[in-house]
Amino acid sequence: MNYELWKIFLDAVELGSLSKVAMLHNTNQPQISRQMNELEAQCGGRLFNRTGRGVELTDLGQHLLPKIRSWLNVTDQLNNEILHSTDTPIGTVRIASLPSTAHPLLSTLYKVLQQKYPLIKLSVREGQGVHLEKWLEDGSVDLAILYRFNPTPKQGDVYLTEADTYLVGCEGDMLTQANEVDFKAVSELPLVTFCRPSNWRNFLDHMAYENGVELNIVFEADSISLQTHLVSESRMYTMLGPQALKKASQYTSIQAAKIINPALKRYISLSISKHGYLTPACKAVMEEIRNLADLL
Template identity: 60%
Template sequence: MNYSAWKLFLAAADLGSLSKVAQSYGTSQPQVSRQLNELEQECGGRLFQRTGRGVVLTEFGERVAPKVRAWVAGTDQLVNDIHSTSGKPIGTVRIGILPSMAHPLVSTLYYRVKERYPLVQLSVREGQGAQLENWLEAGHVDLAILFRHSPMPKHGDVYLVETETYLVGAEGDRVTVNPTVQFSALHNLPLVMFCRPNSWRDRLDQLALEHGVALNVAVEADSLSLQTHIVADGGMYALLGPYAISNAGRDCRLQASKIINPQITRHIALAMSRHGELTLACRTVMQLVREIAQFGGPESTGRGIEVST
């Protein structure tokens, strides 16, 4: 079996786009297409259905993919185990992360890995909470950095940081003029929120029900950039954590007030795939993430946008 060609097959199945696969591998789209066509000829059936938006697995491809994924993972693991007998981490660590936390955590992690463990490669994908959960469940990522609402970690999660929730408005906005704002002030306030399904939305709905507050979701948008730009235009509000606000402050003029009565806390957690044992490289990257998190993240100035410390 052609290991490299089957790796391309899995990449195409995950990304759904031959151009993205080509970009990821530093090759051309025709070259990727040619190799996949050769695979289909060897298999005696079509693996992909070409659509106007990319490629999707055929029924035959759906049956083949899990077996190929297990074979590739086993092959990678064997190579890594052989090298790891020397005690040196090696291999690719696949990480899923929320867009609001991608920078500067990922860039810091990248340079630290490059400096200390040159045989380890990072493969980072951004996604929202439900998407990250699906990737973990399917084994598409080894680790995920995401929000958890439970006060105690479950399923082997490692809690890194506890964060507060802020009501974000445009600079000069009257509702967010003070360092804190009552949860009751959200009543009928026009909000920009993440699209469903979303566990964060579910938790906010539950809190609103408990406190008799009507949440007025005027716009749904999964893009943090879109959310913060809409808010910066004035008249709309978002409920965000300090990392998202700190990053948005580079492009938008915003101000934020911490929500109180009740305070809404979340935990930034490091979650692990439940498929197989973690490699030495994965365990090493986990330790680095915890190390980076210990130095802290954005903190509120008490007025306006959070700043990193």
């Protein structure tokens, strides 16, 4: 296994263009093409399809991608540990997070790591649940902080806290003036919520079916900012967790009531990629995230 060649392969995946990879490595495109041809010869098949726009992974390339990402990550970690100290957590830990849970949790985590583990670096990506799941699945990240809806943790998940769901209306809205509102009151309200595919949408559909609630989704948007502006200005409703609600309340005129009968519980989970192994740096970061769970 040629480490440098596979690093170039990964750069080509990320950039989608051999000419951009050549610029990144301060060389020319024919040189990068020769290196990719060498790699494909070793694999016994094409890794990329060349298109007018750049390069796209073949089925073989797609199959190898998560394994190569995992191998490169482990190799980098091993190199760091050999060069420095096997007793000291070192290296980059890649974390994916929902926008609503990133701050203050991860910004505080950085400060803690600077004090306790200065050789650990963080690489943080934000996205909605479906993106986080994909990044975990293909090995793009080591850890993810995301919502789960099953009260029992699975597949190594660590639940950090549980949260209620709130019906969000515009300021002065009669329905959301109370502290609590029955789930049945959501029936036929004009709703804005997240686009499919979405674990939240699946959970919401299931709970609506179980409780005889007719969902009237009139707008789909993954942006919480857009959702809450529509709620504030167009008299729609949405359903959010407390973290997203707190942030949205800072820039929009909204109010909210906790949904009960039944409560729509969500669990903030620290989840682990199925690829690779937990490096000392990952273990240290997981422990510190658990210690900071009260920030959620």
